[in-house]
Amino acid sequence: MNQKLFPLPFNERDLEPVISAETIALHHGKHLATYVNNLNNLLPGSEFEELPLEEIVAKATGGIFNNAGQILNHNLYFEQLQAPSHDNRPVGKLAQAIDEQFGSFETFKEKFTTAATTLFGSGWAWLASDADGNLHILQMPNADNPVTKGLKPLMTMDVWEHAYYVDYRNRRPDHIAAMWQVLNWEVINRRY
Ligand code: MN
Numbered sequence: 139m140n141q142k143l144f145p146l147p148f149n150e151r152d153l154e155p156v157i158s159a160e161t162i163a164l165h166h167g168k169h170l171a172t173y174v175n176n177l178n179n180l181l182p183g184s185e186f187e188e189l190p191l192e193e194i195v196a197k198a199t200g201g202i203f204n205n206a207g208q209i210l211n212h213n214l215y216f217e218q219l220q221a222p223s224h225d226n227r228p229v230g231k232l233a234q235a236i237d238e239q240f241g242s243f244e245t246f247k248e249k250f251t252t253a254a255t256t257l258f259g260s261g262w263a264w265l266a267s268d269a270d271g272n273l274h275i276l277q278m279p280n281a282d283n284p285v286t287k288g289l290k291p292l293m294t295m296d297v298w299e300h301a302y303y304v305d306y307r308n309r310r311p312d313h314i315a316a317m318w319q320v321l322n323w324e325v326i327n328r329r330y
Contacts, residue, residue, distance in 0.1 A: 141181075165296075176201070215296050268290075
């Protein structure tokens, strides 16, 4: 099945000043578009050709895994973002689960921030859930996604340098600290 470039649910400028229009244009229009083109070149004739993206990521290895993983990761990433708000907090049953398992949103935020800032090299920090609804914070390298561990991806922060270098240079912790303002918790709660 031919992969399409995920349409942004916001305008390129909408996330400023947390993420600049320039970063969005590069991140979505160049980086993600390249993964989509690569996968569309690799899939024809492979055993993965007709599978949904999540299944390709769960089963494939090598170049197909790397490009499919990066497409799935970025689709989930861009879908969960919206214009910044300073009093942004989780909503619904996910908000309740975060309070129950981590004690408070603030404690969860600290733990997730540590995972995102200490991940060595390129990768993704994830909030994911298991079949019993338990929440997990994961550090995953490169193109990896919670579906490879049988978990459901709920929220993610991209810590590849391309996600923040234009706006924050090498200051990954500053980027992560600002990202909490642009998470769309309605979207994230619906995934739970
Ligand atoms: Mn990225």
